[in-house]
Amino acid sequence: xxxxxNIVQSGPTKDFFISMITRDIxxxxxxxxxxxxxxxxxxxxxxxxFDNYTIDIELNSNFFSIKDNCxxxxxxxxxxxxxxxGRPKEANKDENRAETTGTFGIGMKRAxxxxxxxxxxxxxxxxxxxxLEIDVPVWASDDDNxxxxxxxxxxxxxxxxxxxxxxxxxxxxxxxxxxSFSYNPYINEVINKVxxxxxxxxxNGMTIKINNVKVESNFLKLVNDGFIKPYxxxxxxxxxxxxxxxxxxxxxxxAQAGWYIYCNNREIVAADKTSLTTWKDRDDxxxxxxxxxxxxxxxxxxxxxxxxxxxxxxxxxxGIDSSAYIYQTTxxxxxxxxxxxxxxxxxxxxxxxxxxxxxLSTLKKSNNIELNxxxxxxxxxxxxxxxxxxxxxxVQKDPEVRISYLKPKxxxxxxxxxxxVKSNKDVGVLxxxxxxxxxxxx
Numbered sequence: 194x195x196x197x198x199n200i201v202q203s204g205p206t207k208d209f210f211i212s213m214i215t216r217d218i219x220x221x222x223x224x225x226x227x228x229x230x231x232x233x234x235x236x237x238x239x240x241x242x243f244d245n246y247t248i249d250i251e252l253n254s255n256f257f258s259i260k261d262n263c264x265x266x267x268x269x270x271x272x273x274x275x276x277x278x279g280r281p282k283e284a285n286k287d288e289n290r291a292e293t294t295g296t297f298g299i300g301m302k303r304a305x306x307x308x309x310x311x312x313x314x315x316x317x318x319x320x321x322x323x324x325l326e327i328d329v330p331v332w333a334s335d336d337d338n339x340x341x342x343x344x345x346x347x348x349x350x351x352x353x354x355x356x357x358x359x360x361x362x363x364x365x366x367x368x369x370x371x372x373s374f375s376y377n378p379y380i381n382e383v384i385n386k387v388x389x390x391x392x393x394x395x396x397n398g399m400t401i402k403i404n405n406v407k408v409e410s411n412f413l414k415l416v417n418d419g420f421i422k423p424y425x426x427x428x429x430x431x432x433x434x435x436x437x438x439x440x441x442x443x444x445x446x447x448a449q450a451g452w453y454i455y456c457n458n459r460e461i462v463a464a465d466k467t468s469l470t471t472w473k474d475r476d477d478x479x480x481x482x483x484x485x486x487x488x489x490x491x492x493x494x495x496x497x498x499x500x501x502x503x504x505x506x507x508x509x510x511x512g513i514d515s516s517a518y519i520y521q522t523t524x525x526x527x528x529x530x531x532x533x534x535x536x537x538x539x540x541x542x543x544x545x546x547x548x549x550x551x552x553l554s555t556l557k558k559s560n561n562i563e564l565n566x567x568x569x570x571x572x573x574x575x576x577x578x579x580x581x582x583x584x585x586x587x588v589q590k591d592p593e594v595r596i597s598y599l600k601p602k603x604x605x606x607x608x609x610x611x612x613x614v615k616s617n618k619d620v621g622v623l624x625x626x627x628x629x630x631x632x633x634x635x
Contacts, residue, residue: 204336205336206336207332207333207335207336207339208333210278211306211329211333214278214299214302214303214306215303215306215307217508217509218303218304218307218509218511219509219511220307220308220370220373221382221383221386222509222510222511223303223304223307223308224250224252224257224304224383224387225386225387225390225459225510226300226301226303226304226510227259227300227301227304227361228248228250228259228387228390228391228401229300229390229459229510230300230301231248231259231261231263231359232248232263232391232394232399234261234263234264234265234266234358234359235263235264235394235399237264238264242397242398243394243395243397243398243399244397244398244399245262245355245398246261246262246263246394246398246399246400247261247262247399247400247401247402248260248261248263248399248400248401248402249261249402250401250402250403250404251403251404251405252374252380252383252403252404253374253375253404254366254371254372254374254375255364255366255371256309256362256363256364256366257308257309257362257363257366257370257374258360258361258362258363259359259360259361260358260359260360260361261358261359262355262356262357262358263357263358263359264318264354264357264358265316265317265318265319265321265352265357265358265359266316266318266323266359267318267319267320267321268318268320268321268322268323268346268348269321271316271323271325271343275301276301276302276325276341278299278302278339279299299508300510305361305363306329307370308363308366308367308370309329309363309364309365309366309367309370310328310329310330310365310367311326311327311328311329311363311364311365312326312327312329312361312362312363312364313325313326313327313360313361313362313363313364314326314359314360314361315359315360316358316359316360317352317356317357317358317359318352318357319351319352319354319357320348320349320350320351320352321346321347321348321349321350322346322347322348322350322352323343323344323345323346323347324343324344324345324346325341325342325343325344326344327341380403380404383403384403384406384408385411387401387403387408388408388409388410388411389411389460389463390459390460391408392410392411392412392565393410393458393565393566393567394458395408395409395410396410396412396563396565412563412564412565413442413449413453413491413493413563413564414442414443414444414561414562414563414564415438415440415441415442415491415561415562415564416440416441416442416443416556416559416560416561417440417559417560417561417562417572418559418560418561419559420579420580420583421440421441421556421559421580422440422575422578423438423439423440423572423575423578424437424438424439424440424530424533424534424575424576424578425437425438425569425572425573425574425575425576426526426529426530426574426576427574428526430519430522431503431519432498432499432500432503433496433497433498433500433503433504433519434495434496434497434498435494435495435496435497435519435523435526436493436494436495436497436566436569436570437492437493437494437523437526437527437530438492438493438495438530438564438569438572439490439491439492439493439527439530439531439533439534439578440491440534440578441489441490441491441534441538441556441580442489442490442491442561443556443557443558443559443561444489444557445485445488445489445553446488447485447488448464449464449491450464450466450483450487450488450489450490450491451463451464451465451466451470451472451483451490451491451492452464452465452466452470452471452492452493452494452527453465453491453492453493453494454470454493454494454496454513455493455494455495455496455566456496456497456501456504456505456506456510457496457497457498457501457504458495458497458565458566459510461506461510461511461512461513462512462513466483468480469513469515470492470524470527470531471492471524471527471528471531480528480531481535486538486539486542487535487538489538489553489556490531490534490535490538491564492527492530492531492534493564493569494523494527495566495569496519496523497566503519504519505517505519505520505523529576530576533576533577533578534578537578537579537580537581540581540582541553541581544581552580552581596621596625598621605617605620608620608624612624
């Protein structure tokens with residue numbers, strides 16, 4: 194009896210598998226995925242800062258490469274976990290977990306398969322070194338053997354920590370990828386995206402270069418001064434720590450208004466103004482539809498966990514799984530923060546033009562903080578945001594009045610020169626202040 198008679202084959206072909214895992218990730222997100230792997234390498238070493246760690250990326254029409262000194266891949270990790278398609282259960286048992294972004298076990302492979310048909314990897318860890326070279330069409334031609342083979346390797350050796358890192362190079366780029374990598378506007382797009390995604394490590398000392406251009410950090414700001422304090426609420430649920438911060442930006446750039454969501458410090462959502470967060474974008478929504486009166490609103494949510502599989506992100510890590518319980522729970526608290534801050538904004542825009550302009554001008558001049566996980570963590574808890582009434586009360590203690598008068602132009606110009614000022618308004622203010630001081634009216 195043929196023992197194969199009752200077997201129905203259901204395994205995937207490699208071509209289909211490659212097509213499926215690369216379909217839903219953008220090229221930019223693939224690059225971000227590889228950068229995150231480098232950052233995770235530092236986190237797994239238990240480092241608290243990123244001084245002296247570097248990531249160098251080169252991309253052009255012929256190849257993509259990324260090189261780091263972030264600790265390398267230990268050869269046993271490479272054998273058992275790093276190149277496996279999917280995250281093995283035993284990998285989740287590590288008690289010395291860090292708050293990394295590696296979750297599903299497909300990130301690096303998906304990124305490499307996305308770009309080209311040939312890739313080379315060399316990695317040096319403290320006690321090992323290996324090379325791995327994959328010709329994708331050759332590997333994909335055998336649907337039964339899914340393993341890779343080291344081109345060369347050494348183990349049981351000693352390497353210095355500064356020499357530990359990984360170099361990856363992808364060649365035989367697919368035509369669309371080659372075209373993107375030779376297009377300067379696209380390269381600028383990648384740089385700007387990395388600014389948002391990796392600002393927290395850049396600010397903590399890491400150097401990231403793309404085609405030899407150093408990427409600078411790009412944090413958003415919130416007013417934190419006097420009677421204008423940000424809203425902050427924190428809670429923990431099922432090994433996920435959540436920080437919610439909302440408030441007013443010193444500027445009113447509509448493009449930056451909205452909610453920002455981070456998972457283990459990776460920016461997942463930026464400047465959201467839809468019902469994914471707390472805004473109205475459907476007729477049946479009960480919330481507020483965005484308009485430019487709310488351009489100063491900024492909201493931030495930080496999800497952090499040593500179990501990244503519990504975080505509410507999708508498999509491409511470029512969007513939120515809105516059905517995740519931890520996100521649904523968090524969204525209720527986001528709504529509370531949103532109502533508190535936008536309630537004050539509504540109150541602000543109910544005031545007369547002069548008072549409103551005065552308060553907005555005060556916002557621009559106020560002290561502010563660059564918002565990231567660390568500054569959010571250090572803020573005190575605060576669920577009361579009341580600045581309009583406090584400001585109005587403060588103004589009413591000694592209300593200001595406008596003074597307007599005419600004087601000969603020649604005299605005004607002469608006083609401008611004496612005072613070294615350029616505007617008529619400055620002449621009026623300084624001469625008034627001089628009189629008050631000389632007459633002891635302060």
